[in-house]
Amino acid sequence: MAGNTFGKLFKVTSFGESHGHSIGIVIEGCPAGLEIDLPFIQSELDRRRPGQSEITTSRNEADKVEIISGVFNSLTTGTPICLLIKNKDYKSEDYDHLKDNYRPSHADFVYDSKYGHRDHRGGGRSSARETATRVAAGAIAKLYLRSYNINIHAGVTQVGTIKVPGKENKFDWSVCETNAVRCPDSNYAEKMSALILETKKAGNSLGGIISCEIKNCPPGIGEPVFDKLHADLAKAMISINAVKGFEIGSGFSAASMKGSEHNDLFQNENDSITTKTNNSGGIQGGISNGMPIYFNVAFKPTATIMKDQSSVDKAGKEIMLESKGRHDPCVVPRAVPIVEAMAALVLTDHLLRSKTNKI
Amino acid sequence: MAGNTFGKLFKVTSFGESHGHSIGIVIEGCPAGLEIDLPFIQSELDRRRPGQSEITTSRNEADKVEIISGVFNSLTTGTPICLLIKNKDYKSEDYDHLKDNYRPSHADFVYDSKYGHRDHRGGGRSSARETATRVAAGAIAKLYLRSYNINIHAGVTQVGTIKVPGKENKFDWSVCETNAVRCPDSNYAEKMSALILETKKAGNSLGGIISCEIKNCPPGIGEPVFDKLHADLAKAMISINAVKGFEIGSGFSAASMKGSEHNDLFQNENDSITTKTNNSGGIQGGISNGMPIYFNVAFKPTATIMKDQSSVDKAGKEIMLESKGRHDPCVVPRAVPIVEAMAALVLTDHLLRSKTNKI
């Protein structure tokens, strides 16, 4: 049983390979009557698209999105929305030498193990190119969330060993779109940028951390006991290429805290129930409590590096792999809109799910 | 839309409240012909049951499991397996004062927000008591995994600030069941135990980390692009009460590594393709590669502490909450079998899902 569908009520099914005809996504369950702002969808894709700055890959895709169905007179009709993005600037010949060879820490070997054969061109389905469709669908989810005044902001808070100090929920997200790294702190953005360029020159790559905050989520969203809101956020984030970890609220630091420090005491603030601290990260028992939701996502360094590496081929023979192709020296700047998109998909799905909680 | 079902092919639906008649779980999709070892299932529940040692809660539940359906002559029949565990030693009167008051960092407030009312006795459905049913179902999954020789071991590698040094995949798991903390290192187990007792005496609580390793998972398990094996593991773990973080393989440390350090180079080891390092944690592109799968799960300190805390009541009035009831000063020792059970559910589900990957 395949796994290309995400969400239950706001359900997306993605398709397409890196060097195939197109990539695309079908959204089922978007309520009818939502106004579709196509330029906004495109602007979200532009934030993710390759070739946008000197610190990203040089593959140049316009990533022009086309609406195939489900929208009439700029309004959603309640029928499935198909979004299509053509593949254009691919150089499949760059991948000819990989047909029978396995790149380290890529999915080449496991796809062959699983399916018996694979589309080796540009990583085929395992390429992060697929995430463009998530951003497109996520943009429609964001349009829906606007009507709730819910907004989602992510930014890069660590690149390699450079880490912006401070609590995740105290960042100024508006700074992110003013620098190529998408860091909420301009000074750190410069340092990160310099490190990325230096690492690129050395033919190496970097990992990093993206932090995300969701504001104005009303209390009551999330479905115990398995589909807890943070459990679905975790799945959404870990499903993004290159992600190795997820933590919500206090996260891993909670392990070394005491209950008396960690507990978020309730208070009455202007006739609204809030908590004095927010170690819970806005979610308790799997359900939003009205406080900001915030979490961190850890990314590994890009697997493609400009260094020769030992590996094996399909027959199991040990080989030396030459490095070719275009890639990002660090994926996190372009992954910011992906993190936001996945968060938007989770929130929208759970908001719709909550509509039938009570009589 | 509710969220009490987990898994697609090996699908469990859990039900029951902390102080209700019983808790239980229905397993759908367990292949017919699996031999059911009831004492083994019971022994797994015994590892989780309250009152098992001085470092756990004193609520004393036998947690005797009963098979209601789906098994005939000790073999599964392919029909749904219902497992039932009666609630016995509950003291609902301990919770009378909580009917209209919200405990800090518990799910009282959000359940009321979501559902309009709640069963306040012992936390109702939000109680970790529900996880007993996961352990019962997970035990059946483990029986299935035995036929693949897949084994799953978890242990406590951090309690409060005491952390066992060393890589997650180098632990001697057999040590875990020899100490009450379930730590893979006896010396650290003693230190942890002492800390837990001391903290309990002080009326406070502790968090911790559980590490888990899955051995002998064949390559090819996991379903891109959303139902990646580690994405489903993440969801499974984060869905456990009190969990705040999940990381696989290199995890959060990947953020500060370089590609040349992080990449796992393939090699041919005795005619089998393996990797020289295992930063991937046994999963690449969301699919198992045959190497050990290992991950860490971070738990927050128990929310119930023996200290008075400020809070609010249902009407929003600020109140002072007295602490009552029985609880674990640190949940991780009892959470070890829960982590294993959820991992077993994910693995079994994905093994079954992989049966139709190829012609």
Place this chain on the structure above:
Amino acid sequence: MAGNTFGKLFKVTSFGESHGHSIGIVIEGCPAGLEIDLPFIQSELDRRRPGQSEITTSRNEADKVEIISGVFNSLTTGTPICLLIKNKDYKSEDYDHLKDNYRPSHADFVYDSKYGHRDHRGGGRSSARETATRVAAGAIAKLYLRSYNINIHAGVTQVGTIKVPGKENKFDWSVCETNAVRCPDSNYAEKMSALILETKKAGNSLGGIISCEIKNCPPGIGEPVFDKLHADLAKAMISINAVKGFEIGSGFSAASMKGSEHNDLFQNENDSITTKTNNSGGIQGGISNGMPIYFNVAFKPTATIMKDQSSVDKAGKEIMLESKGRHDPCVVPRAVPIVEAMAALVLTDHLLRSKTNKI
């Protein structure tokens, strides 16, 4: 992948075998705050229970239903509702001779083919005893539908060759519960009753037809293009033991009608849009149009008859099967509440699904 779950938002998972410990069902997604009328649920089960009259089987089960979870202070809590019914009056020894033999037109052979072995006692999971759990869950769905003033009535309109004349939607359903056959016409009820008793005496069995009408369903319920309201009704009905056919509105007679006869012309009736005829059976394009929904369900004659029949055993050897055990000479009188229950499950599920159709 097993198939014991029905519905998407109001989702039921049934479990249990004819001669096992209990049968039961878990309802997920019932909105919180619904008042549970336990005597009503029991009364629905009483309509289905064996031994209720001389024209039904003599197996005598009280079919006492117990609520295990999900209800607190008589209100649903939004958490899973588990309903349990103990098996009591079973005579497994009546089935010993069937362990290795296949009864004609029963599921013995196919269960062995599918699962490798089977619980042969009373038909195990394939027994219509399982439908008691559907009636229990359907009763809760009916309680939910009450708040919409939607009511569902079914009755027996054919037994063997005796057929009540007249259009399906013109029956007086209140008559049904006044006779043992559950026929909406008292005169025909007597004829049917006599035929059933006579057939029983002859050791034979009869089929029949149940008609069902749903009143006050609002327009807009049903989900194109696959989950059309009548498509889900069809699946629900055909999934009932012994059912061979389903038709909605004009049904099979539509095949020989002309468009000009069949089209239901819209009119404005007291400021409400209705149709002059109702060949559509209340559903157009898979969506309710506000007119009464009505359909027919065809049942085959009971497979168990009091006559020796030729058959084969597990090894394929041809044998002569003696007839034993207790059974209904005609299942339709007891199937009336099952048809209603399944209709109630479909309607409730689709009503909840419709909550997110529009912004």
Place this chain on the structure above:
Amino acid sequence: MAGNTFGKLFKVTSFGESHGHSIGIVIEGCPAGLEIDLPFIQSELDRRRPGQSEITTSRNEADKVEIISGVFNSLTTGTPICLLIKNKDYKSEDYDHLKDNYRPSHADFVYDSKYGHRDHRGGGRSSARETATRVAAGAIAKLYLRSYNINIHAGVTQVGTIKVPGKENKFDWSVCETNAVRCPDSNYAEKMSALILETKKAGNSLGGIISCEIKNCPPGIGEPVFDKLHADLAKAMISINAVKGFEIGSGFSAASMKGSEHNDLFQNENDSITTKTNNSGGIQGGISNGMPIYFNVAFKPTATIMKDQSSVDKAGKEIMLESKGRHDPCVVPRAVPIVEAMAALVLTDHLLRSKTNKI
């Protein structure tokens, strides 16, 4: 929650409107390694396409199918297969007068009720044009079923009052593709053809019945208790536009039969267990028994007729509707490949589902 997805393991999600950019379908879960015969897929679409003979609509669509993803070197890769069919010969202006008016027995009114607005051009999403995508996906399912030697044949056995006599499972299906009506009997085909043309001339329309037979389905396919094989077939068929009824095996005639006539006695035929009769229609207890599966599907007459009809507009005002546009006087000839396609989707899905029935 929308309903544009069908199947669990071989899962299709359809999208697109009659007069939009394209219609399409995404197939998830097709096993990797299946050889894709594109001309065969196209030939199946040609059997359904409009304008193929004088008894069908004159809308002329090439219905050229394009594979967007999931196939590499003519083999499926295990990743989602997206199939796209462009809309070309549409005349949206023919529908301008329907923007605010409701056609009798069409879905105009209910779409407005459900979604608040609708794409009125050519019926939008409610148009039977959507079924082209089912045929395309069904063709791939047929390619999969070929490896099991399972074949599916449907044909028209009734048009208006003209009915081919004889049992459904005794037809010569090879005759169907030799006449425009797709009737398994050439003489009746001529009579039907004449009736269709005559009715067309009179501006009226006809209903009919399609019979279908599935040969060589192995025993053991189908998932009790809800996802019985015939329950899923029923849902699949009733989900097709204009369908009003479904019956399997003996169908509605079973209602008037006795158990002794209806029971299918097992026998040993050349070391294989078969039944002497096949009133079960190849399915018992929801599971295939190895005998041919056969069923009938009843279609209503086309709702569009060339006669003026009274109706109402969006505001509820009574109006007189002029008839315009192109349509089929009888849909059953073109619906034959749709019935086969839906049957193929059900069978493929259930074959895959059966892979995990046993250890």
